[in-house]
Amino acid sequence: MEAFTTHTGRAVPLRRGNVDTDQIIPAHWLKKVTRDGFEDGLFEAWRKDPEFVLNRPERQGATVLVAGPDFGTGSSREHAVWALQNYGFKAVVSSRFADIFRGNSLKNGLLTVVLPQETVDALWRLTEADPAAEVTVDLVARQVRAGGITADFDLDENARWRLLEGLDDIGLTLRHEADIDAFEARRPPYKPSTTPATAQS
Amino acid sequence: MGRTLAEKVWDDHVVRRAEGEPDLLFIDLHLLHEVTSPQAFDGLRKAGRGVRRLDLTIATEDHNTPTLDIDKPIADPVSRTQLETLRKNCAEFGVRLHPLGDVEQGVVHVVGPQLGLTQPGTTVVCGDSHTSTHGAFGALAFGIGTSQVEHVLATQTLPLAPFRTMAVTVEGELPEGVTAKDLILAVIARIGTGGGQGYVIEYRGPAVEKLSMEARMTVCNMSIEAGARAGMIAPDETTFAYLKDRPHAPRGEDWDAAVAYWRTLRTDDDAVFDHEVVVDASELSPFVTWGTNPGQGAPLASAVPDPASYADPSDRLAAENALDYMGLTVGQALRDIRVDTVFVGSCTNGRIEDLRAAAAVLQGRHVADGVRMLVVPGSVRVSLQAVSEGLDKVFTAAGAEWRHAGCSMCLGMNPDQLAPGERSASTSNRNFEGRQGKGGRTHLVSPQVAAATAVLGTLASPSDLPDASAVPTAVGV
Ligand code: SF4
Numbered sequence: 067m068e069a070f071t072t073h074t075g076r077a078v079p080l081r082r083g084n085v086d087t088d089q090i091i092p093a094h095w096l097k098k099v100t101r102d103g104f105e106d107g108l109f110e111a112w113r114k115d116p117e118f119v120l121n122r123p124e125r126q127g128a129t130v131l132v133a134g135p136d137f138g139t140g141s142s143r144e145h146a147v148w149a150l151q152n153y154g155f156k157a158v159v160s161s162r163f164a165d166i167f168r169g170n171s172l173k174n175g176l177l178t179v180v181l182p183q184e185t186v187d188a189l190w191r192l193t194e195a196d197p198a199a200e201v202t203v204d205l206v207a208r209q210v211r212a213g214g215i216t217a218d219f220d221l222d223e224n225a226r227w228r229l230l231e232g233l234d235d236i237g238l239t240l241r242h243e244a245d246i247d248a249f250e251a252r253r254p255p256y257k258p259s260t261t262p263a264t265a266q267s
Numbered sequence: 268m269g270r271t272l273a274e275k276v277w278d279d280h281v282v283r284r285a286e287g288e289p290d291l292l293f294i295d296l297h298l299l300h301e302v303t304s305p306q307a308f309d310g311l312r313k314a315g316r317g318v319r320r321l322d323l324t325i326a327t328e329d330h331n332t333p334t335l336d337i338d339k340p341i342a343d344p345v346s347r348t349q350l351e352t353l354r355k356n357c358a359e360f361g362v363r364l365h366p367l368g369d370v371e372q373g374v375v376h377v378v379g380p381q382l383g384l385t386q387p388g389t390t391v392v393c394g395d396s397h398t399s400t401h402g403a404f405g406a407l408a409f410g411i412g413t414s415q416v417e418h419v420l421a422t423q424t425l426p427l428a429p430f431r432t433m434a435v436t437v438e439g440e441l442p443e444g445v446t447a448k449d450l451i452l453a454v455i456a457r458i459g460t461g462g463g464q465g466y467v468i469e470y471r472g473p474a475v476e477k478l479s480m481e482a483r484m485t486v487c488n489m490s491i492e493a494g495a496r497a498g499m500i501a502p503d504e505t506t507f508a509y510l511k512d513r514p515h516a517p518r519g520e521d522w523d524a525a526v527a528y529w530r531t532l533r534t535d536d537d538a539v540f541d542h543e544v545v546v547d548a549s550e551l552s553p554f555v556t557w558g559t560n561p562g563q564g565a566p567l568a569s570a571v572p573d574p575a576s577y578a579d580p581s582d583r584l585a586a587e588n589a590l591d592y593m594g595l596t597v598g599q600a601l602r603d604i605r606v607d608t609v610f611v612g613s614c615t616n617g618r619i620e621d622l623r624a625a626a627a628v629l630q631g632r633h634v635a636d637g638v639r640m641l642v643v644p645g646s647v648r649v650s651l652q653a654v655s656e657g658l659d660k661v662f663t664a665a666g667a668e669w670r671h672a673g674c675s676m677c678l679g680m681n682p683d684q685l686a687p688g689e690r691s692a693s694t695s696n697r698n699f700e701g702r703q704g705k706g707g708r709t710h711l712v713s714p715q716v717a718a719a720t721a722v723l724g725t726l727a728s729p730s731d732l733p734d735a736s737a738v739p740t741a742v743g744v
Binding site: 260 | 305316319345385413422
């Protein structure tokens, strides 16, 4: 997982609440066999409308999504996070995220920032008035800064540390590789192995 | 204080324990199939990681494989891509794979045990909820998500929060003609599809001890349908006899050491379960489902229940919706329900004993007019064994279709599906809406009930057949 310390980029103001994972990435995309290539499925239904904010030329290349409350509800599909990341988003701001979505996002290195709705409203106004306005999401200082807005946010210490260090669960486990080695060394010889019987002798 | 079987197996696999963190558990066996592994391999590739223990990893193709014309290219592009991706990934990372056409190919939960890879006291995972099947050997076996598949591939471990333990004790003896499938369907109907949430269930008691290994797998397989994380049965002489001389079973001194360890894998007398359920086996009878979740079942001899009889409003609503979807009326005798299709197969009931049981009922009889019966062995090995016993001939002579091994109509990812409105009696494990094909209606049954239903065209047990006394207990052995 890529480490997240601080990120500055233009924003996409998404004035919608209760965006569920089916809207983020529809079910028929789940047949794919990769974690890549979900960008075209992101908000697929809405993107058919040329006026949808993501389709606007001034939003191309934006990396911070500023969404309404209850973002990421519904099915637990990890594909929703992958789709946002594939599209290029590094952080999502909302006043409330669904639990599983938030867990999945932090596991995958997509920073989900919870800010009060008034701050989200202020970010919407700012970035709608000036599409070139940049938003900084600073995980070190736990702060979002944009135009005249400065807002602190909370994130539990363990999740923050993992993001700052760029540690996914696997990376974390591998920090204890010596423990795994030691366990393997004391595993009894009668334990099963999938090595074909012919190759064993 | 004593420990339960599940706790002993857990404790024996703790790689690292730290305050405020989940235990890191070592995984003895990782099974892979084509549906839930692609993104995991992709993740490894992106991170530049390999598979830590190729010698504890094995893959097979099952969900998407056709059961007809297996030598022809697979028509559905999505299925074909999933299989091709698994082949590419296994070749690239060096994982042992049993592809379509291989003699060890089959449903992942049939393949592991028959190779002797599933052993008592091991931890077994697979990106598949029916991994609980392997608990029949006294293994701690559970389904995992794709991120966890990647985690196990890379580290051979998983950080896991502890389970709670539940005992399902089956007292007495199963009456003649009542099977492991009837038992587990009755247990799920009793505790509900959420009753096992957060628990590892240990099935115990005299009726469980008497079950064959294959019957035990049927029971543990469906633990997940009660919401449980896993199901387990303590290993005993039946387990050891099943494993002896299997391709991957320990040999010589290793065998002796293994058996000595396996004998310690019993719940201590003074161990305490978090929850206990007692079932009287002698009260059980052939059991079928009438609804759209595995907990909506009833004895075959009964009738479609009245949703109004449920005290819980959400149960009532679920029953109403189920009857609507299933096209059934309150009070209708379950024996009057007519089916179009009978499916014998899946990781629940696709092993040799299941095929023997179905064939015994079909011998000298014929599938009813207008009924299609599919017999899909759980693995190629099961298929070969059945052929060597002449069971395939019994099925085809009775008018059933004898197919190639795979998951098949259990979930209809391949072309074996129900048409909208069609009704099946199925030996599989899920009767969810659309599980066997869009609009399809599924009644979960045992292999014996499946075969008798095929003969009469309506839900039936072998004892309902006109010349019932002529039913032998097995054929060809
Ligand atoms: S047979 Fe059915 S339940 Fe078993 S692994 Fe295949 S699809 Fe899943």
